Amino acid sequence: MDGTVDPRTTSVVADDSAGPTAVTLHASGEFARDNCDLLATAFSAALAAGRRAITLDLRDVTFIDASTIRTLWIGRAAARDAGGAMLIVNAAGQVAWVLDLTATQHDHPAPDGGSPAPQPRTV
Template sequence: MTGSDGPRVPGVVTPDASADGLVRLAAGGEFDRDNNHLLIAAVEAAISDGCATVTIDLGAVTFIDASTVTVLLQCNEIAARHRRTMRVVNPAGMPALVLDTAGAWSRLAEPDGYTGPDPVVVCVRREDLLTAPPRPGLRA
C-alpha cells in the first residue's frame, strides 16, 4: 500500500500514507458479507505499513448491512490492539442510518463533525392502522 506501484486492495481505493502517519481509505459501492474482507485487508495493510490513523471514507458507499457494521467494529478493534486509531467519516443515506441504528456510530465516528443521520419521523394515522387489511401470513 505504499507508493503508486505498491500493492492495492481491490474495491477499496487506498491513497498513500502521508508523512504524518495518516491514511484515508476511500470505499465505494456496496459492502456486505461477500466483500467485507476487503475492508479488513485494507485496514490491516495500512496498520502494517505503520499508519497511526486509518480513516475509512464511506462517502461513496451506497449499501452496508449488519455484517459490515460488525466488520467496521472489528477493524476498530484491530487498530486499537496495535495502538492505532481507526475512524469512519462521511457516511450518508442508508449506510449512515444503519450505523446509527446499530449503535455503532459513536464508536466509529470522527471526533468532531458528523453526529449521525437526521432523525426519521414516520407519521401514521390511527385510522389507517385500524382499517388496514391484514398482510398475507398474518392473523387479523
C-alpha cells in the same frame, strides 16, 4: 438485496499522502457478507504498513449490512490494539442510518450539507 454484490463495482483505495502513519481508505459501492473482506484486508494492510491513524471515507458507499458493521468494529478494535484509531467519515443516507442503528461511531454531516460535524459517542 440478497447479500450478493458485483465485486467490479466495489472497491477500497488507500491514500497515504497524509504522512507515514496515516491513511485514508476510500470505499465505494455496496459492502455485504460476500465482499466485506475487502475492508478487512485494507485495514490489515494499513496496520501492517505502520499506519495508525486510519480514516475510512464512506462517501461513495451505498449499502452496508451487518457483516460489514462487524468488519468495521473488528477493524476499529485492531487499530486501537495497535495504538491507533479509525475514524469513519462521510457516511450518508442508508449507510449513515445503519451506522446509527448499530451505534457505530462516525461523523455526521452538518445540517447545511457542509463539513462533517463530529458527534462523539461511546460504544
